[in-house]
Amino acid sequence: MGKQPNLYSFENVDTQLAPNLRKYILERQSEAFDRHGVFRIATSGGSLPKTLAKALLDPASGSSQDKFEFGRWEVFYADERCVPLDHDDSNHKLVKAEWIDKIPAELGQPKVFTINEKLIDDPQEMADEYEKTLVSVFASRDSVKLPLFDLILLGCGPDGHTCSLFPEHPLLRETDAWVLSIKDSPKPPPGRITLSLPVVLHGANIAFVATGGGKKEILKQIFETEAGAKLPCGLVNNGAGERVSWFCDTAATEGVGYPRRSSVI
Numbered sequence: 145m146g147k148q149p150n151l152y153s154f155e156n157v158d159t160q161l162a163p164n165l166r167k168y169i170l171e172r173q174s175e176a177f178d179r180h181g182v183f184r185i186a187t188s189g190g191s192l193p194k195t196l197a198k199a200l201l202d203p204a205s206g207s208s209q210d211k212f213e214f215g216r217w218e219v220f221y222a223d224e225r226c227v228p229l230d231h232d233d234s235n236h237k238l239v240k241a242e243w244i245d246k247i248p249a250e251l252g253q254p255k256v257f258t259i260n261e262k263l264i265d266d267p268q269e270m271a272d273e274y275e276k277t278l279v280s281v282f283a284s285r286d287s288v289k290l291p292l293f294d295l296i297l298l299g300c301g302p303d304g305h306t307c308s309l310f311p312e313h314p315l316l317r318e319t320d321a322w323v324l325s326i327k328d329s330p331k332p333p334p335g336r337i338t339l340s341l342p343v344v345l346h347g348a349n350i351a352f353v354a355t356g357g358g359k360k361e362i363l364k365q366i367f368e369t370e371a372g373a374k375l376p377c378g379l380v381n382n383g384a385g386e387r388v389s390w391f392c393d394t395a396a397t398e399g400v401g402y403p404r405r406s407s408v409i
């Protein structure tokens with residue numbers, strides 16, 4: 145398939161998608177440790193954290209020799225809602241409840257970079273501060289043009305959005321800032337911060353997780369139409385090519401003509 149994104153499609157999420165996603169993430173972890181001794185990931189919210197939890201923590205998903213070393217992970221948010229960290233709309237609250245809080249002590253604890261909840265009324269200020277956090281971790285903006293995440297884990301909205309980058313929104317044209325704010329998100333809540341498209345495209349690896357029949361129409365558009373290629377998910381596919389992998393179930397890929405793979409090699 146050359147420089148094209150990989151589209152993996154599995155009959156079953158628990159017994160097939162999760163173990164394959166586990167294998168994929170273990171490989172990315174090992175590459176990252178070789179690269180710089182830590183594994184830097186960014187994650188979205190939505191339905192992703194629940195599926196991710198199955199890949200990361202369900203013993204049925206892999207052999208005991210293959211271990212995640214969470215103590216060497218740094219976890220960032222690809223997008224976050226401007227709400228307190230204990231609010232039901234918080235992506236951090238969801239991610240924490242789904243897997244971070246469930247990590248067995250012997251596997252270590254990741255370092256998690258949350259938003260500053262004191263800034264929830266000022267999304268731009270929050271985005272600027274989160275960008276400063278990235279700058280402090282990924283070195284100065286002067287020397288590093290874009291932060292290099294080892295893995296960016298994303299969802300795909302029914303309208304083709306990803307992170308909090310929505311179709312035809314002016315934020316898609318932002319080329320300077322690493323972290324952007326949005327006050328008019330079509331998906332509630334309206335105030336959010338998000339990684340910019342150039343930061344997402346720069347990721348060493350980008351994985352989408354999209355499951356269920358509710359995703360099939362948008363996947364057909366993204367993979368098969370010119371209009372779909374211009375949606376945020378399509379822009380990631382086109383901009384990052386073979387660094388992009390989609391982990392889907394057959395309900396989501398039904399009718400998609402693009403070549404599908406059934407296991408991570």
Ligand SMILES: O=C(O)[C@H](O)[C@@H](O)[C@H](O)[C@H](O)COP(=O)(O)O
Pocket residue numbers: 188189190191192223224225235298299300301302305306307308331
């Ligand atoms: O804050 C959010 O809403 C998410 O981070 C968002 O980017 C999500 O990943 C997509 O909307 C897909 O969500 P679903 O997987 O629930 O459809």
